[in-house]
Amino acid sequence: MTTTDFTTEGSVRALPGSAVTSRARLWAAILAGVVGPEVFIVQPAVVQGFVRYLGFDEASAGYAASVEVWGLAFSTICLSFVAHRLNWRAVMVWSVLMMAAGNAGSAFVTGHNLFLLLRFLVGVGAGGLVSLSFAAVGLTSNPDRNFGYLIMWVLVYGAAGLWAVPTVYAVGGLKLLLYLFAVFPLTVLPFVRHLPEGGETAAAIDADAVELSGGMKLLALMAMLLYFCAQGVVWAYLFLMGTADGLPEQQVANALTVSQFAGVLGALFAGMAGARIGRLSALTLGMLGGSLCLLLLVGKTSYPTFGVVVCVYNFFWNMTHPTLLSAMAGFDRRGRVVLGATAMQMIGLAIGPALAAAVIPEGGYAHVIWVGVGLFVLSWMSIGLPVLRHAALLRRPN
Template identity: 40%
Template sequence: MLAGMALVVIGMQVFIIQPGLVSVLIAGGAGESIVGYAASAEIFGIALSTIAAASIGTRLSWKWLAGQALALMAGANLASAVQTTGEAFLLLRLLAGLGAGIVISLGYAMVGMAPDPDRSFGHLIIAVLAYGALGIFGLPAAAALLGTGGVFVLLALMAAAGLGLLGLVAQPAPVERPTEPQAGSRASLNMLLAAIFLFFLGQGVVWAFLSLIGERMGIAPQAVANGLTIAQLAGIPGAFAASLGRRIGHRLLIAVGTIGCVAPLAVMTMRLDAVGYGVGISIFNAAANLMTPLLVAIVAGIDRGGRLVQRAAALQMLGLAVGPALSTPLMGHGFTPILGLSILLFLSCWLLSALNPSRTGGGKASNA
């Protein structure tokens, strides 16, 4: 399970620090549009490869897949160190995303096979957030010391380090038929998967631009980075709360998570100072990181063979990929439309979850 967590952290290496990286790239001379589309291209690459990984299942060696994907990530990041603008940069970020998606999918499936998925995914998100907090906090200093290219070299080294984990990659025994839900209707499962997609689409719409929103409010870049770092740390108790899903009940936690996502974004439509901005994004990140492991853990409780978890990971990354592409054309109208769209998507996720008769109930039954 620890190897699976490490693979997910490596695969998430850019997405989790994306707001800070967007700011660094723009400060380095890249245009806002090219940076927005680069963010979308990378996450879209992740989405494509997570979908492919879910389709492949266990037909190929997970060790081989992980090795190829990590090598692709390392190569694309190294090339990005010398090419940070133009269409070539978009292609390189797409390639990095293709590698990252396979790594994330395999890591998610390995964590999903743990005995207690609620707790395991909660711990996973805590590990991702710890990396994100350190990464976002250190990005301005790293960019100042090493340049934008140096940041991508560090990302390449991180991916290369993952090759040392290949001996720990665990693969489930092949099964004669695909794993299917043990209880409830296929329509109920589809509603759950649709809710997952809508949630991560809403997150993707706003996440990459949180740093720019703060800077447009007149907050200094380092203060924005500090706020995002605190927000990453605030996500840790949210992820921990997700591990209590069996005790508290999934439906209640999803309602709390939705409120925590929607309310701060609504407040951010107004001009805030550095403290207000930091508090708002901290509440948002705590709620988002409650929802992230909770939704995937519900799926893992249905399917212990990893196939449905890989589908959930694919939908997660597809939503995160499409989100920035939806936001970029809206940037010319200010950030209020972006915040409003994100709020609408979070509420739609909650509505599907609330209408779901069997997947998000309370207590242990919800993990049947």
């Protein structure tokens, strides 16, 4: 049997595998990539629901949310080691069922420990969808464009979800939201057949994919870890940075809401123009431009300055994320580096807030900003060598 897939110019060619088109594969992967973090993307509203409807205090609600994130990190880490031995479609189906069962069960249980176990189960399922959807997009012919589209749709879902949650609460409370979280993953099931069965049987279609050395791959994965550790350091405390400077909560919330739309534009820019300006240039602009603007928040800031900084930061963050993923997709031809990068992303997001909390007593939010900027710069330095090596291999005559 054969599978058809797009070349960079959009034509179709035959490849080994099951008979599915690249367009169907891409949109199935994007759907799975949006469904996977369905709870994580609207986490602030979910935590509010835990407090309001389940009687959790703020600490307990935060812990319940973190359990889910650690479940997500756990499955992404495991899949980075064993995904090449598994049938990706089967993993997707089981991931969907875990998310559906965990969310539906969470609406009924009354015991605190059982509730936490179910949230962990949801996180494990979410990690399966996130990891394999990212890997599937990395095996398409134009990962720069396609990762941009994936991140863009995740952000669109996040903006729509945060807007809709208050209405959902007004109609049916937290139970209705959990039911919706249980149903949404089921939409992936009819399209699983379009996804590759595995990276080992679906050779990379990106013409720029080459096999880097183990050392270069490790350096690239370190860059991903540092980048999302920095992201976790900064993003977790960005709201509090604004209020600490005397800005009203509503002004801070408004600025962060607008920044979400700036993030959509950043992801769209990566999808449409990232490949044209080159990965190293795009990463340099995104990592350094997005982080250095944060230094404007070190001193006391005004509302216009805060609003501009968070919008610029979110634009560059969401431009850099798909560009990093597309670079990872070019470092091997079986999607393994993307799987590892997804695991590094989740670990970094888990470590970042704790690292920020550790430096706050010493120097307040100024130290948080400096640590975040330092990690962003180290990440840029780490990714530079693999990207340059990748470009050199592409220039080498066959």
